[in-house]
Amino acid sequence: MRFSTRGRYGVQIMLDLALHNAEGPISLKSVAERQKLSENYLEQLVPELRKAGLVKSVRGSQGGYVLAKQPEDINIGDVIRVLEGPIAPVECTNQTGTDCCEKTQFCVTREVWVKVSDSINNVVDSISLADLLKAAEKEDGQMMNIFEE
Amino acid sequence: MRFSTRGRYGVQIMLDLALHNAEGPISLKSVAERQKLSENYLEQLVPELRKAGLVKSVRGSQGGYVLAKQPEDINIGDVIRVLEGPIAPVECTNQTGTDCCEKTQFCVTREVWVKVSDSINNVVDSISLADLLKAAEKEDGQMMNIFEE
DNA sequence: TGATATCCTACTAAACCAATCGGAATTTGT
DNA sequence: ACAAATTCCGATTGGTTTAGTAGGATATCA
Numbered sequence: 001m002r003f004s005t006r007g008r009y010g011v012q013i014m015l016d017l018a019l020h021n022a023e024g025p026i027s028l029k030s031v032a033e034r035q036k037l038s039e040n041y042l043e044q045l046v047p048e049l050r051k052a053g054l055v056k057s058v059r060g061s062q063g064g065y066v067l068a069k070q071p072e073d074i075n076i077g078d079v080i081r082v083l084e085g086p087i088a089p090v091e092c093t094n095q096t097g098t099d100c101c102e103k104t105q106f107c108v109t110r111e112v113w114v115k116v117s118d119s120i121n122n123v124v125d126s127i128s129l130a131d132l133l134k135a136a137e138k139e140d141g142q143m144m145n146i147f148e149e
Numbered sequence: 150m151r152f153s154t155r156g157r158y159g160v161q162i163m164l165d166l167a168l169h170n171a172e173g174p175i176s177l178k179s180v181a182e183r184q185k186l187s188e189n190y191l192e193q194l195v196p197e198l199r200k201a202g203l204v205k206s207v208r209g210s211q212g213g214y215v216l217a218k219q220p221e222d223i224n225i226g227d228v229i230r231v232l233e234g235p236i237a238p239v240e241c242t243n244q245t246g247t248d249c250c251e252k253t254q255f256c257v258t259r260e261v262w263v264k265v266s267d268s269i270n271n272v273v274d275s276i277s278l279a280d281l282l283k284a285a286e287k288e289d290g291q292m293m294n295i296f297e298e
Numbered sequence: 299t300g301a302t303a304t305c306c307t308a309c310t311a312a313a314c315c316a317a318t319c320g321g322a323a324t325t326t327g328t
Numbered sequence: 329a330c331a332a333a334t335t336c337c338g339a340t341t342g343g344t345t346t347a348g349t350a351g352g353a354t355a356t357c358a
Binding site: 001002003007008011012015076080084085087088089090091107108109111112113115116119120122123124127132135136139 | 150151152156157160161164225229233234236237238239240256257258260261262264265268269271272273276281284285288
Protein backbone atom coordinates (compact mmCIF):
# COMPACT_ATOMS: atom_id res chain seq x y z
CA MET A 1 0.00 0.00 0.00
CA ARG A 2 1.88 2.98 -1.29
CA PHE A 3 1.45 6.51 -2.32
CA SER A 4 3.38 7.27 -5.46
CA THR A 5 6.14 9.84 -5.44
CA ARG A 6 3.65 12.42 -6.64
CA GLY A 7 2.02 12.96 -3.27
CA ARG A 8 5.32 12.86 -1.45
CA TYR A 9 7.01 15.30 -3.80
CA GLY A 10 3.93 17.48 -3.67
CA VAL A 11 4.14 17.87 0.08
CA GLN A 12 7.87 18.50 -0.15
CA ILE A 13 7.32 21.19 -2.76
CA MET A 14 4.59 22.90 -0.77
CA LEU A 15 6.68 22.89 2.39
CA ASP A 16 9.64 24.27 0.49
CA LEU A 17 7.49 27.06 -0.91
CA ALA A 18 6.13 27.74 2.56
CA LEU A 19 9.64 28.00 4.01
CA HIS A 20 10.53 30.61 1.39
CA ASN A 21 7.15 32.25 1.27
CA ALA A 22 8.48 35.72 2.05
CA GLU A 23 11.02 35.77 -0.77
CA GLY A 24 8.64 36.28 -3.66
CA PRO A 25 8.26 33.78 -6.52
CA ILE A 26 10.35 30.65 -6.06
CA SER A 27 11.62 28.94 -9.19
CA LEU A 28 11.17 25.22 -9.62
CA LYS A 29 14.88 25.02 -10.30
CA SER A 30 15.69 26.12 -6.78
CA VAL A 31 13.05 23.83 -5.28
CA ALA A 32 14.44 20.92 -7.26
CA GLU A 33 17.98 21.68 -6.11
CA ARG A 34 17.08 21.97 -2.44
CA GLN A 35 14.86 18.91 -2.45
CA LYS A 36 17.15 16.95 -4.76
CA LEU A 37 14.37 16.19 -7.19
CA SER A 38 14.18 16.32 -10.97
CA GLU A 39 13.17 19.78 -12.11
CA ASN A 40 11.56 18.34 -15.22
CA TYR A 41 9.45 16.03 -13.16
CA LEU A 42 8.33 18.78 -10.81
CA GLU A 43 7.40 20.79 -13.87
CA GLN A 44 4.82 18.12 -14.47
CA LEU A 45 3.43 18.18 -10.93
CA VAL A 46 3.26 21.82 -9.98
CA PRO A 47 0.87 22.93 -12.74
CA GLU A 48 -1.66 20.54 -11.21
CA LEU A 49 -1.28 22.28 -7.88
CA ARG A 50 -1.79 25.57 -9.68
CA LYS A 51 -4.94 24.41 -11.43
CA ALA A 52 -6.23 23.28 -8.05
CA GLY A 53 -5.68 26.77 -6.64
CA LEU A 54 -2.98 25.79 -4.16
CA VAL A 55 -0.15 27.80 -5.71
CA LYS A 56 0.09 30.76 -8.04
CA SER A 57 2.57 31.01 -10.86
CA VAL A 58 4.54 34.00 -12.09
CA ARG A 59 5.86 33.52 -15.58
CA GLY A 60 9.00 34.90 -17.12
CA SER A 61 12.40 35.70 -15.73
CA GLN A 62 12.54 35.96 -11.94
CA GLY A 63 9.22 34.18 -11.95
CA GLY A 64 8.25 31.08 -10.07
CA TYR A 65 5.60 29.88 -7.69
CA VAL A 66 4.08 31.22 -4.50
CA LEU A 67 1.50 29.76 -2.17
CA ALA A 68 -2.00 30.81 -3.16
CA LYS A 69 -3.18 30.88 0.47
CA GLN A 70 -1.77 31.20 3.95
CA PRO A 71 0.03 28.07 5.20
CA GLU A 72 -2.63 27.54 7.86
CA ASP A 73 -5.30 27.48 5.16
CA ILE A 74 -3.65 24.75 3.08
CA ASN A 75 -3.98 21.21 4.29
CA ILE A 76 -1.91 18.26 3.26
CA GLY A 77 -4.95 16.28 2.20
CA ASP A 78 -5.70 18.68 -0.63
CA VAL A 79 -2.15 18.50 -1.87
CA ILE A 80 -2.15 14.72 -1.84
CA ARG A 81 -5.54 14.32 -3.46
CA VAL A 82 -4.65 16.73 -6.24
CA LEU A 83 -1.56 14.74 -7.15
CA GLU A 84 -2.62 11.20 -6.29
CA GLY A 85 -6.29 11.32 -7.12
CA PRO A 86 -9.02 10.51 -4.61
CA ILE A 87 -8.00 8.38 -1.67
CA ALA A 88 -9.90 5.20 -2.49
CA PRO A 89 -8.09 2.08 -1.35
CA VAL A 90 -10.15 -0.03 -3.71
CA GLU A 91 -12.02 0.95 -6.81
CA CYS A 92 -15.58 1.18 -5.57
CA THR A 93 -14.77 2.91 -2.28
CA ASN A 94 -16.21 6.27 -3.23
CA GLN A 95 -19.02 5.07 -5.42
CA THR A 96 -22.48 5.25 -4.01
CA GLY A 97 -24.39 2.33 -2.63
CA THR A 98 -25.05 -0.75 -4.68
CA ASP A 99 -23.99 0.23 -8.17
CA CYS A 100 -20.43 -0.98 -7.62
CA CYS A 101 -20.86 -4.70 -7.26
CA GLU A 102 -23.46 -7.44 -7.05
CA LYS A 103 -21.75 -9.65 -4.53
CA THR A 104 -22.99 -9.31 -0.98
CA GLN A 105 -19.68 -10.32 0.47
CA PHE A 106 -17.84 -7.77 -1.56
CA CYS A 107 -20.11 -5.04 -0.35
CA VAL A 108 -19.40 -6.16 3.20
CA THR A 109 -15.69 -5.90 2.58
CA ARG A 110 -16.34 -2.55 0.97
CA GLU A 111 -17.09 -1.21 4.44
CA VAL A 112 -13.49 -1.96 5.32
CA TRP A 113 -12.16 0.18 2.50
CA VAL A 114 -14.52 3.01 3.27
CA LYS A 115 -13.31 3.06 6.86
CA VAL A 116 -9.69 3.01 5.74
CA SER A 117 -10.28 5.79 3.29
CA ASP A 118 -12.12 7.95 5.87
CA SER A 119 -9.33 7.43 8.31
CA ILE A 120 -6.63 8.49 5.85
CA ASN A 121 -8.59 11.55 4.82
CA ASN A 122 -9.08 12.51 8.45
CA VAL A 123 -5.37 12.36 9.15
CA VAL A 124 -4.18 14.28 6.12
CA ASP A 125 -6.94 16.88 6.39
CA SER A 126 -5.99 17.57 9.99
CA ILE A 127 -2.44 18.58 9.08
CA SER A 128 -1.87 22.05 7.63
CA LEU A 129 1.19 23.42 5.96
CA ALA A 130 1.56 25.66 8.99
CA ASP A 131 1.86 22.56 11.17
CA LEU A 132 4.70 21.29 9.01
CA LEU A 133 6.37 24.69 9.15
CA LYS A 134 6.30 24.58 12.93
CA ALA A 135 7.72 21.07 12.91
CA ALA A 136 10.45 22.07 10.49
CA GLU A 137 11.53 24.98 12.65
CA LYS A 138 11.60 22.77 15.71
CA GLU A 139 13.62 20.15 13.88
CA ASP A 140 16.11 22.77 12.75
CA GLY A 141 16.52 23.74 16.37
CA GLN A 142 17.23 20.16 17.34
CA MET A 143 19.72 19.85 14.51
CA MET A 144 21.52 22.91 15.81
CA ASN A 145 21.71 21.38 19.23
CA ILE A 146 23.18 18.21 17.87
CA PHE A 147 25.78 20.13 15.92
CA GLU A 148 26.66 22.32 18.90
CA GLU A 149 27.26 19.45 21.27
CA MET B 150 -3.70 5.77 -3.32
CA ARG B 151 -4.76 2.25 -3.90
CA PHE B 152 -4.47 -1.18 -2.49
CA SER B 153 -3.87 -3.73 -5.21
CA THR B 154 -6.39 -6.46 -5.84
CA ARG B 155 -4.32 -8.76 -3.62
CA GLY B 156 -5.52 -7.30 -0.37
CA ARG B 157 -9.07 -7.00 -1.59
CA TYR B 158 -9.23 -10.54 -2.90
CA GLY B 159 -7.56 -11.72 0.28
CA VAL B 160 -10.29 -10.28 2.46
CA GLN B 161 -12.93 -11.70 0.13
CA ILE B 162 -11.34 -15.13 0.30
CA MET B 163 -11.08 -15.09 4.07
CA LEU B 164 -14.67 -13.98 4.47
CA ASP B 165 -15.81 -16.66 2.05
CA LEU B 166 -13.91 -19.28 4.04
CA ALA B 167 -15.41 -17.94 7.24
CA LEU B 168 -18.92 -18.16 5.85
CA HIS B 169 -18.34 -21.83 4.99
CA ASN B 170 -16.19 -22.60 7.98
CA ALA B 171 -18.37 -25.45 9.20
CA GLU B 172 -18.32 -27.37 5.91
CA GLY B 173 -14.78 -28.71 6.10
CA PRO B 174 -12.10 -27.89 3.54
CA ILE B 175 -13.27 -25.41 0.90
CA SER B 176 -11.71 -25.70 -2.55
CA LEU B 177 -10.34 -22.64 -4.26
CA LYS B 178 -12.49 -23.55 -7.22
CA SER B 179 -15.66 -22.96 -5.25
CA VAL B 180 -14.32 -19.75 -3.73
CA ALA B 181 -13.37 -18.50 -7.17
CA GLU B 182 -16.82 -19.30 -8.52
CA ARG B 183 -18.69 -17.62 -5.69
CA GLN B 184 -16.47 -14.55 -5.69
CA LYS B 185 -16.13 -14.48 -9.47
CA LEU B 186 -12.36 -14.42 -9.35
CA SER B 187 -9.73 -16.30 -11.31
CA GLU B 188 -8.95 -19.60 -9.60
CA ASN B 189 -5.42 -19.55 -10.98
CA TYR B 190 -4.82 -16.15 -9.51
CA LEU B 191 -6.18 -17.13 -6.11
CA GLU B 192 -3.89 -20.15 -6.23
CA GLN B 193 -1.09 -17.64 -6.13
CA LEU B 194 -2.46 -15.68 -3.17
CA VAL B 195 -3.75 -18.32 -0.79
CA PRO B 196 -0.43 -20.11 -0.21
CA GLU B 197 0.85 -16.84 1.22
CA LEU B 198 -2.02 -16.80 3.67
CA ARG B 199 -1.14 -20.37 4.58
CA LYS B 200 2.55 -19.58 5.15
CA ALA B 201 1.44 -16.72 7.39
CA GLY B 202 -0.63 -19.13 9.49
CA LEU B 203 -4.00 -17.66 8.59
CA VAL B 204 -5.42 -20.69 6.78
CA LYS B 205 -4.64 -24.39 6.71
CA SER B 206 -4.58 -26.46 3.55
CA VAL B 207 -5.78 -30.01 2.97
CA ARG B 208 -4.27 -31.54 -0.13
CA GLY B 209 -5.78 -34.06 -2.45
CA SER B 210 -9.29 -34.83 -3.54
CA GLN B 211 -11.98 -33.25 -1.36
CA GLY B 212 -9.21 -31.02 -0.04
CA GLY B 213 -9.18 -27.26 0.21
CA TYR B 214 -8.62 -24.57 2.79
CA VAL B 215 -9.94 -23.88 6.27
CA LEU B 216 -9.33 -21.00 8.63
CA ALA B 217 -6.40 -21.67 10.92
CA LYS B 218 -7.99 -19.76 13.81
CA GLN B 219 -11.39 -18.65 14.98
CA PRO B 220 -12.84 -15.72 12.99
CA GLU B 221 -12.62 -13.47 16.05
CA ASP B 222 -8.89 -14.17 16.26
CA ILE B 223 -8.14 -13.17 12.67
CA ASN B 224 -7.98 -9.49 11.89
CA ILE B 225 -8.15 -7.88 8.51
CA GLY B 226 -4.87 -6.09 9.01
CA ASP B 227 -2.94 -9.35 9.05
CA VAL B 228 -4.62 -10.50 5.87
CA ILE B 229 -3.86 -7.26 4.09
CA ARG B 230 -0.26 -7.01 5.25
CA VAL B 231 0.47 -10.57 4.22
CA LEU B 232 -0.72 -9.92 0.69
CA GLU B 233 0.17 -6.30 0.21
CA GLY B 234 3.33 -6.03 2.23
CA PRO B 235 3.76 -3.59 5.10
CA ILE B 236 1.50 -0.56 5.07
CA ALA B 237 4.02 2.16 4.34
CA PRO B 238 2.60 5.02 2.31
CA VAL B 239 6.10 6.11 1.36
CA GLU B 240 9.31 4.16 1.30
CA CYS B 241 10.98 5.29 4.50
CA THR B 242 7.86 5.21 6.66
CA ASN B 243 8.80 2.18 8.68
CA GLN B 244 12.51 2.72 8.76
CA THR B 245 13.97 3.94 11.99
CA GLY B 246 14.97 7.50 12.66
CA THR B 247 17.47 9.30 10.51
CA ASP B 248 18.87 6.62 8.21
CA CYS B 249 16.23 7.19 5.56
CA CYS B 250 17.07 10.65 4.31
CA GLU B 251 19.35 13.60 4.86
CA LYS B 252 16.89 16.36 4.10
CA THR B 253 15.35 17.99 7.12
CA GLN B 254 12.21 18.87 5.23
CA PHE B 255 11.73 15.35 4.06
CA CYS B 256 11.97 14.05 7.59
CA VAL B 257 9.31 16.56 8.58
CA THR B 258 7.03 15.29 5.85
CA ARG B 259 7.89 11.77 6.96
CA GLU B 260 5.83 12.43 10.09
CA VAL B 261 2.83 12.77 7.83
CA TRP B 262 3.34 9.31 6.34
CA VAL B 263 3.94 7.74 9.72
CA LYS B 264 0.66 9.15 10.96
CA VAL B 265 -1.17 7.92 7.88
CA SER B 266 0.33 4.50 8.21
CA ASP B 267 -0.51 4.26 11.91
CA SER B 268 -4.04 5.29 11.20
CA ILE B 269 -4.53 2.67 8.49
CA ASN B 270 -3.06 -0.05 10.67
CA ASN B 271 -5.34 0.96 13.53
CA VAL B 272 -8.41 0.67 11.37
CA VAL B 273 -7.63 -2.66 9.76
CA ASP B 274 -6.38 -4.17 13.01
CA SER B 275 -9.60 -3.23 14.75
CA ILE B 276 -11.74 -5.27 12.32
CA SER B 277 -11.88 -9.03 12.78
CA LEU B 278 -13.23 -11.62 10.43
CA ALA B 279 -15.99 -12.17 12.98
CA ASP B 280 -17.02 -8.54 12.53
CA LEU B 281 -17.34 -9.06 8.79
CA LEU B 282 -19.32 -12.24 9.39
CA LYS B 283 -21.78 -10.34 11.52
CA ALA B 284 -22.07 -7.62 8.90
CA ALA B 285 -22.59 -10.20 6.16
CA GLU B 286 -25.41 -11.89 8.09
CA LYS B 287 -27.07 -8.57 8.75
CA GLU B 288 -26.75 -7.60 5.09
CA ASP B 289 -28.27 -10.92 4.04
CA GLY B 290 -31.15 -10.17 6.35
CA GLN B 291 -31.70 -6.81 4.73
CA MET B 292 -31.54 -8.40 1.31
CA MET B 293 -34.23 -10.84 2.35
CA ASN B 294 -36.41 -8.01 3.55
CA ILE B 295 -36.02 -6.18 0.30
CA PHE B 296 -36.97 -9.27 -1.64
CA GLU B 297 -39.94 -10.04 0.62
CA GLU B 298 -41.45 -6.60 0.36
C1' DT C 299 -6.46 -45.97 -10.94
C1' DG C 300 -8.73 -41.77 -11.95
C1' DA C 301 -10.58 -37.62 -10.40
C1' DT C 302 -9.81 -33.77 -7.55
C1' DA C 303 -7.05 -30.82 -5.10
C1' DT C 304 -3.02 -28.15 -3.55
C1' DC C 305 1.52 -26.69 -4.80
C1' DC C 306 5.12 -24.35 -7.46
C1' DT C 307 7.41 -21.89 -11.09
C1' DA C 308 7.61 -19.55 -15.30
C1' DC C 309 5.59 -16.58 -18.54
C1' DT C 310 2.93 -12.48 -20.49
C1' DA C 311 0.07 -8.49 -21.86
C1' DA C 312 -1.29 -4.29 -20.18
C1' DA C 313 -0.98 -0.52 -17.20
C1' DC C 314 1.44 2.62 -14.44
C1' DC C 315 5.48 5.22 -12.72
C1' DA C 316 9.18 8.33 -12.78
C1' DA C 317 11.66 10.69 -15.51
C1' DT C 318 13.39 12.83 -19.82
C1' DC C 319 13.14 15.76 -23.78
C1' DG C 320 12.06 19.49 -26.96
C1' DG C 321 10.16 23.46 -27.77
C1' DA C 322 6.55 27.41 -27.33
C1' DA C 323 5.09 31.43 -24.69
C1' DT C 324 6.01 34.98 -21.28
C1' DT C 325 8.50 38.29 -18.54
C1' DT C 326 12.67 40.78 -16.61
C1' DG C 327 16.91 43.18 -16.87
C1' DT C 328 20.39 45.34 -19.75
C1' DA D 329 15.78 45.12 -29.10
C1' DC D 330 17.71 41.23 -27.15
C1' DA D 331 19.27 37.56 -24.10
C1' DA D 332 18.35 35.03 -20.12
C1' DA D 333 15.21 32.98 -17.10
C1' DT D 334 11.21 30.88 -16.36
C1' DT D 335 6.56 28.76 -16.72
C1' DC D 336 3.87 25.95 -19.79
C1' DC D 337 2.64 21.88 -22.63
C1' DG D 338 2.80 17.50 -24.89
C1' DA D 339 5.27 13.43 -26.52
C1' DT D 340 8.25 9.71 -25.51
C1' DT D 341 10.63 6.17 -22.91
C1' DG D 342 12.64 2.56 -19.84
C1' DG D 343 11.50 0.12 -16.04
C1' DT D 344 8.53 -1.92 -12.74
C1' DT D 345 4.23 -3.69 -11.09
C1' DT D 346 -0.14 -5.84 -11.68
C1' DA D 347 -3.32 -9.28 -12.79
C1' DG D 348 -3.77 -13.10 -14.80
C1' DT D 349 -2.46 -17.53 -17.59
C1' DA D 350 -0.36 -21.93 -18.22
C1' DG D 351 1.66 -26.29 -17.29
C1' DG D 352 3.11 -29.70 -14.63
C1' DA D 353 4.44 -32.03 -10.02
C1' DT D 354 2.59 -33.86 -5.82
C1' DA D 355 -0.89 -35.60 -2.68
C1' DT D 356 -5.32 -37.70 -1.36
C1' DC D 357 -9.77 -39.83 -1.64
C1' DA D 358 -13.18 -43.01 -3.54
